[in-house]
Amino acid sequence: MKSQELTYPMYINGKQIMLDDSFEVENPATNEVIGRVPNGTATEARRAADAAHEAFKTWSKTSAYERAALLESWHRVIDERLEELAVIMVKEQGKPLAEARGEMQYANSFVKWYAEEAKRIYGESIPASVASKRIMVQKQPVGVVAAITPWNFPAAMITRKVAPALAAGCTVVIKPAEQTPLTALLLAECAEAAGIPAGVINVVTTQNPAEVSDVWMEDSRVKKVTFTGSTPIGKYLMRKAADTVKKVSLELGGLAPFIIAEDADIEAAVKGVIVSKFRNAGQTCICANRIFVHESIKKTFLQAFQQAVESLKVGNGLEDGTEIGPLIDKAAVKKVQAQLQDAVSKGAVIHGESGQNMEKGYFMKPVVLSGVTDEMLCMKEETFGPLAPVTAFNTDEEAIERANDTPFGLAAYVYTSSLKKAVTYSENLDYGIVGVNDSAPSVAQAPFGGMKESGLGREGGHFGLEEFLEVKYISLQV
Ligand SMILES: NC(=O)c1ccc[n+]([C@@H]2O[C@H](COP(=O)([O-])OP(=O)(O)OC[C@H]3O[C@@H](n4cnc5c(N)ncnc54)[C@H](O)[C@@H]3O)[C@@H](O)[C@H]2O)c1
Ligand SMILES: N[C@@H](CC=O)C(=O)O
Numbered sequence: 001m002k003s004q005e006l007t008y009p010m011y012i013n014g015k016q017i018m019l020d021d022s023f024e025v026e027n028p029a030t031n032e033v034i035g036r037v038p039n040g041t042a043t044e045a046r047r048a049a050d051a052a053h054e055a056f057k058t059w060s061k062t063s064a065y066e067r068a069a070l071l072e073s074w075h076r077v078i079d080e081r082l083e084e085l086a087v088i089m090v091k092e093q094g095k096p097l098a099e100a101r102g103e104m105q106y107a108n109s110f111v112k113w114y115a116e117e118a119k120r121i122y123g124e125s126i127p128a129s130v131a132s133k134r135i136m137v138q139k140q141p142v143g144v145v146a147a148i149t150p151w152n153f154p155a156a157m158i159t160r161k162v163a164p165a166l167a168a169g170c171t172v173v174i175k176p177a178e179q180t181p182l183t184a185l186l187l188a189e190c191a192e193a194a195g196i197p198a199g200v201i202n203v204v205t206t207q208n209p210a211e212v213s214d215v216w217m218e219d220s221r222v223k224k225v226t227f228t229g230s231t232p233i234g235k236y237l238m239r240k241a242a243d244t245v246k247k248v249s250l251e252l253g254g255l256a257p258f259i260i261a262e263d264a265d266i267e268a269a270v271k272g273v274i275v276s277k278f279r280n281a282g283q284t285c286i287c288a289n290r291i292f293v294h295e296s297i298k299k300t301f302l303q304a305f306q307q308a309v310e311s312l313k314v315g316n317g318l319e320d321g322t323e324i325g326p327l328i329d330k331a332a333v334k335k336v337q338a339q340l341q342d343a344v345s346k347g348a349v350i351h352g353e354s355g356q357n358m359e360k361g362y363f364m365k366p367v368v369l370s371g372v373t374d375e376m377l378c379m380k381e382e383t384f385g386p387l388a389p390v391t392a393f394n395t396d397e398e399a400i401e402r403a404n405d406t407p408f409g410l411a412a413y414v415y416t417s418s419l420k421k422a423v424t425y426s427e428n429l430d431y432g433i434v435g436v437n438d439s440a441p442s443v444a445q446a447p448f449g450g451m452k453e454s455g456l457g458r459e460g461g462h463f464g465l466e467e468f469l470e471v472k473y474i475s476l477q478v
Helices: 040-058 064-080 082-093 097-120 157-168 183-192 209-218 231-242 265-280 295-310 330-345 395-404 419-428 459-467
Strands: 008-010 015-017 022-027 033-038 124-126 133-141 144-148 169-176 201-203 222-228 247-251 258-259 290-296 349-351 368-370 389-392 411-415 433-437 469-477
Touching: 008 040, 022 247, 022 459, 033 082, 033 183, 033 368, 040 144, 040 169, 040 201, 040 209, 064 082, 064 097, 064 157, 064 183, 082 097, 082 183, 097 157, 097 459, 133 290, 157 169, 157 222, 157 459, 169 209, 169 349, 209 222, 209 231, 222 231, 231 247, 247 290, 258 265, 258 395, 265 290, 265 295, 265 389, 265 411, 290 295, 295 368, 295 389, 330 368, 330 389, 389 395, 395 419, 411 419, 419 433
Parallel strands: 144 169, 144 222, 169 201, 222 247, 258 290, 258 411, 290 389, 368 389, 411 433
Antiparallel strands: 008 015, 008 201, 022 033, 124 133, 133 469, 349 368
16 A cells, blocks of 8 residues: 655765665555665665765764764754654554654664763773883774664664764764665764764665675775674675675674573563563564573463563554554564464463454564473574563573573573572573563663674674774884
8 A cells, every 4th residue: 555655865975866766665554655765786885885985084084072073963963853763763663652762762872872982992002021112002993884784673773883883983884674764864864964974874775685785795995894683694794794804793683581580579570571572572682582480480470471461552653552563574474473383283372362463564462372392483483573482490400501502692581589590590691681680681881792693793882882993003113
């Protein structure tokens, strides 16, 4: 169904670029086309890399204070246009408006934090072994950065990369996900309004991601690729990066265990798991994917959990009170349904109403499953949807072993009232992020990222800035 077909230009070297070929952006709640964007090709990818390369020559030489001031200004403009950004995000991505506002605040917190951090890129002076020498260590920007981002957090996954890159003195070429290009383009418009010079931020929209990214991966002027998305595409980009030995940061898939120990505060655990499991309709890389509950409290937990899940309102993200929006597309719904069918065919039990679709849009009601075993697909593959599989465990050792038995290692959660258990779990879970009695750990100042096949490098905090800096050692004979 078509309603409004405004075409939004992409953004290269401070210019708005339109192409004859464009593609539709769909509202996953209504199936309406909410706009079109240019279908960029290798030509636009090259133009963007040329612009970023040229802009790097001057941007990398600006003072940290100039870059900080421009990032502060970007933060101000985003803040002024926050509601507009949140609404466009709901329309193209589907999340409830309150969550979209929350994402915009989270996204903008990276811009603010790295505006401040730009001024703290310190070098070092190291004592030399002879009196006639001085050892100096400087930090320099790596160069042009290619940023490839997913649809689930259309703003935050961009600012979490671009703000530290700019603070370090790098310039960027961005390829947003084809499902959610509008938020990215609006962020670039805000950057231009903030006075960030032409060529420093470039956005190429495309329906052919490999065509665009291949140009950047083969271009030796692009010194770094920073990617958030699925593990298979992350591995593909890592292989491609090898030819020109680019620096690589990867934020990939997860399979988060959510462990509720026998001494947990059940009410807090239910609240925590609701926040973790159903944020963005379950389409968050750190969403609880596998819920492990101690056998002794399983019955009480399941009852309270089911009751809380039944009260969640599913609907269009722009309607008041909506807590769960649609999934991003038909393929996403099919994937979750396949996991549900697989689990039921292997003996899992559905609690309450099962997850049928609504009339329009890619909606799915949240589903709670019990009697789940580790052989079921939902315990092995990232779900990315509102399916909550619950399994019981008997000892902490068993929970840790089963939680670690996966190639993924992004986020894990444990609810307990014992300090000893909190320490044992957090030290033994092979995950980059562990939330202890905390189901919402993401903040701008902390290192976000995964172990094993969940990624390489960290975003956020001073760790996130170092990913965009080279270390240069200068040996000075005086
Ligand atoms: N670890 C994190 O911080 C984090 C954050 C958000 C999402 N994710 C993960 O992202 C996945 C969901 O996002 P998705 O479905 O958009 O992932 P995806 O890998 O399909 O797409 C991510 C980006 O890669 C692009 N892409 C796809 N094929 C490509 C190719 N051949 N070459 C270059 N680029 C290509 C897409 O256009 C998009 O921009 C989940 O696995 C989720 O866990 C991880
Ligand atoms: N939601 C994550 C990003 C991955 O989906 C975050 O909390 O930053």
